[in-house]
Amino acid sequence: MAAAPRRTRSDALQNRARLLEVAARVFAEQGLDTAPAAIAKQAGVGVGTLYRHFPTREALVDAAYRHQLTRVCEQATDLLAQYPAAEATRRWMAHFLDYVTAKSGMAAALDAVIASGVDPYADSRALLTDAVAALLEAGARDGGLRTDVTPDDLLLLMGGLAHSAQYGTREQAQRLVGLLMDALTR
Numbered sequence: 389m390a391a392a393p394r395r396t397r398s399d400a401l402q403n404r405a406r407l408l409e410v411a412a413r414v415f416a417e418q419g420l421d422t423a424p425a426a427i428a429k430q431a432g433v434g435v436g437t438l439y440r441h442f443p444t445r446e447a448l449v450d451a452a453y454r455h456q457l458t459r460v461c462e463q464a465t466d467l468l469a470q471y472p473a474a475e476a477t478r479r480w481m482a483h484f485l486d487y488v489t490a491k492s493g494m495a496a497a498l499d500a501v502i503a504s505g506v507d508p509y510a511d512s513r514a515l516l517t518d519a520v521a522a523l524l525e526a527g528a529r530d531g532g533l534r535t536d537v538t539p540d541d542l543l544l545l546m547g548g549l550a551h552s553a554q555y556g557t558r559e560q561a562q563r564l565v566g567l568l569m570d571a572l573t574r
Contacts, residue, residue, distance in 0.1 A: 404441050406431040411452040415497040416490045446504040449497045453508045457515055460487045464519035473527035474573050480523060481565050485553040492554045516543055533572050
């Protein structure tokens, strides 16, 4: 009889989560210039722990990016639990813009991941589509958002917002969120 697979210890899960948080911040601020040992130290773990979870720098970058995107997308559900759909959508878009702005610093690190043969964006569209669909569906149910907008429509519009967040000013991006919300609300 085969032994049941071992469950990951809670402290190992916490170490992994801390490593991902620190790595995402460091890669966004400094690109690939920071040594893995420095990331491990900032996360409060040894370099062996880092390499046990992430055997290569590219694996760490990929995991940090996916972790951050997952957190952004999960925020849609959290906001819907606290606010009417239109307000949750506005807040989620502002949160998304903060994420996009921080992610722009990771561009070189993500390019290195892609060069290694890994596609860090493989699940991005599905995660974003699910988050946006949840917001739009809640808005249709409570009557706060238009019902003729699809998740693909909103994602395309948000691409413009992302561009403005990366290359314009934060104030401009926030004005554009307001304009988009005016178009989305009933």
